[in-house]
Amino acid sequence: MQLAVDVGENALTERQKDVLDAALALLVEAGDTLTMTSVARRASCSKESLYKWFGDRDGLLTATVQWQASKVRAVPVNPEAFDLASLTAGLQRFASDWLHVLSGTISVALNRVAVGHAGSDKHDLGVIVLENGPFAMARRLKPLLELGRDTGLLHFYETDEAFRTFFGLVVRDVQIRLLLGDRLELTDASIERDSLRATQQFLALYGAQTEAAEGGH
Amino acid sequence: MQLAVDVGENALTERQKDVLDAALALLVEAGDTLTMTSVARRASCSKESLYKWFGDRDGLLTATVQWQASKVRAVPVNPEAFDLASLTAGLQRFASDWLHVLSGTISVALNRVAVGHAGSDKHDLGVIVLENGPFAMARRLKPLLELGRDTGLLHFYETDEAFRTFFGLVVRDVQIRLLLGDRLELTDASIERDSLRATQQFLALYGAQTEAAEGGH
DNA sequence: GCCGTACCGTACCGTACGTTACGGCAGCGG
DNA sequence: CCGCTGCCGTAACGTACGGTACGGTACGGC
DSSP states (O other): OOOOSOSTTOOOOHHHHHHHHHHHHHHHHHGGGOOHHHHHHHHTOOHHHHHHHHSSHHHHHHHHHHHHHHHSOOOOOOOSSOOHHHHHHHHHHHHHHHHHHHHSHHHHHHHHHHHHHSSSOSSOHHHHHHHHTHHHHHHHHHHHHHHHHHTTSBOOSOHHHHHHHHHHHHHTTHHHHHHTTOOOOOOHHHHHHHHHHHHHHHHHHHBSSOSOOOOOO | OOOSSOSTTOOOOHHHHHHHHHHHHHHHHHGGGOOHHHHHHHHTOOHHHHHHHHSSHHHHHHHHHHHHHHHSOOOOOOOSSOOHHHHHHHHHHHHHHHHHHHHSHHHHHHHHHHHHHSSSOSSOHHHHHHHHTHHHHHHHHHHHHHHHHHTTSBOOSOHHHHHHHHHHHHHTTHHHHHHTTOOOOOOHHHHHHHHHHHHHHHHHHHBSSOOOOOOOO
16 A cells, blocks of 8 residues: 555666656557567667666566656645635546546556556556556545535545545546447547536535535436 | 347357356466466366367457356346336346446456457457446346336436446446455445445436435445 | 776577377267 | 267477577767
8 A cells, every 4th residue: 555656766767768658658559468679679779778677577567657657646736715616626627637547548558457467466567557546546536525524515424435436426437448448539528528527416415515406417 | 339249159068168167267367377278278178179169369268258248147127016116226236236246256357358458359358348248237227227217216318328327336446446456345245335325326316306315425 | 098887789598378280089870 | 890070188389579698889987
């Protein structure tokens, strides 16, 4: 349950970052079938360097996942005047951001390899993606939820329950369908619409004020 | 979008079914790293027979997935007297069944290999699992939802929207966390509790009668 | 100018595994 | 009893790929 990204050991040369970006691109294109040779060729570096820098294939994959994770850092929302409008806006923005990340080719590719490697792995990629995916989302969202509860705008007993419900309302079957290869067109407009719907549904379930919210559509 | 399981070509010998069950067991144990040799040894059959029956490794995997899919057939719920109680019971039973399947080792293993193979595949396993997973769930649930709407118990415009919301409320982050290797204890009691919660939340959002449903906990 | 370091490109090695081939055996129709 | 068929067990083949070794080059310090 520790933070999986070793910030202290982030001693990455620019050259090495370029290599990891190349590995990312190949991961998106070829998935888990990428070879050390292909990475070396794409990045115009020698395999010897790959092994010196990252140890072995697993090390390269791990470094690649962590490198990507380090790029998408949280943007904390900390409004001064907190009311229903800013809570709603925060939730919707959060949902929108999450759907955008989730449906990106890089996220899909990384989740695919992590799922494929989960279970039988030493440098468990699954744990890393878990840590930087759902768990990171929870860490980012929970302060907002608890602020909403403390200001009387939301009503729930377990923060985790509330978060997971919001997760379900936002993600629904989108992620698993994308991972399984379903062609699912997520336009900016549809994401905005879905974020709003999820937010309104969440407020209808956990909002402390009006109960007259119309759920569907 | 056709039914992926060729029922017409389901000419499977008992021997072949045994072989596929062995392959399933190995898939659960070793994931995608199972070898043709290991399947042959586990099933006490020759590799020659494997290739004669299933063509190649991909064919074996495909047949295995389809074989498992053919085992979990739908149990249609078609009550005579339809009221809020039977609707609620149907939804909750559905959610419970789905969570049980979802968290089973076989489902996790199959979804892992399907996700791993998705995208760059000819016999696309992802499509098969998609067809027998989320899509099958939708086909099974939609009649119940539309019956609820036609009898005035539910209120929604798009059946698909209602289904996907229910999916989100039931599954939440459970599936992705399991696929990524998170140790997630789902006891019968917790599944029952979650099914009830999801059902009540769904009714709070789409139910046409009372709006006073308490969302959380 | 000389050496050490870092790195590229490439050739090479070992192995795992998909795929094929073959010998042997059991059952069965004639 | 003979031959055919289907299958098991295993050996053999080919290749892809992870990992290693090595020659060649650029560069910075002395």
